[in-house]
Amino acid sequence: MGSNLTSATAWLISALFSMYILAVMLRFLFQWVRADFSNPISQFIYKVTNPPLMPLRRFIPSYRGLDIAALLLLIVLQCLEFFTIGLLPGQPLPGFPGIVLWAVAALLAVWINIYIYGIIILAVVSWINPMGYNPVVGLISQLTNPIMRPIRNLIPPMSGLDLSPVFALLILFFVKMAFVDYLIYLFKNLAFPNANYLF
Numbered sequence: 001m002g003s004n005l006t007s008a009t010a011w012l013i014s015a016l017f018s019m020y021i022l023a024v025m026l027r028f029l030f031q032w033v034r035a036d037f038s039n040p041i042s043q044f045i046y047k048v049t050n051p052p053l054m055p056l057r058r059f060i061p062s063y064r065g066l067d068i069a070a071l072l073l074l075i076v077l078q079c080l081e082f083f084t085i086g087l088l089p090g091q092p093l094p095g096f097p098g099i100v101l102w103a104v105a106a107l108l109a110v111w112i113n114i115y116i117y118g119i120i121i122l123a124v125v126s127w128i129n130p131m132g133y134n135p136v137v138g139l140i141s142q143l144t145n146p147i148m149r150p151i152r153n154l155i156p157p158m159s160g161l162d163l164s165p166v167f168a169l170l171i172l173f174f175v176k177m178a179f180v181d182y183l184i185y186l187f188k189n190l191a192f193p194n195a196n197y198l199f
């Protein structure tokens with residue numbers, strides 16, 4: 001019973017942190033690609049993430065269009081998630097600097113997953129309703145454009161068939177499996193030397 005309760009609590013903590021980390025990550029990416037600020041999804045993301053970001057921005061300015069305050073907040077949130085789960089009964093606390101490096105690697109995985117799911121959504125929508133417009137789809141298109149544009153330049157549509165999403169997904173999956181997943185494994189073990197962990 002205790003083990004099941006610990007696992008369920010760890011899942012709940014991870015889910016809550018993951019949702020807010022996703023919101024902050026999307027805000028960072030929307031600003032990076034200069035997505036439509038008037039989009040209702042953008043407005044929601046900005047309102048949800050403003051409370052912690054506005055005070056941080058008083059001390060941490062942007063650099064060349066990159067929201068450094070959002071990056072710092074992402075790392076802090078990810079470290080807090082790992083540390084909070086480590087406070088559960090029977091769980092070891094992650095050590096420093098492993099927890100920070102692990103957090104950075106985990107955030108890279110989130111970033112790649114956003115683009116993977118975004119490209120999949122756009123591909124499905126293009127098959128189902130290619131002529132329709134949806135504010136969510138428009139925002140995803142702006143978000144994925146920095147990755148899709150160079151691939152489309154290299155692989156233009158052939159006979160009306162756009163294969164660029166397939167190649168983009170292959171590249172993203174390769175990078176995630178070959179590099180990011182390895183970094184997560186490496187830094188996770190650095191955070192928990194010689195210890196069994198739940199997450």
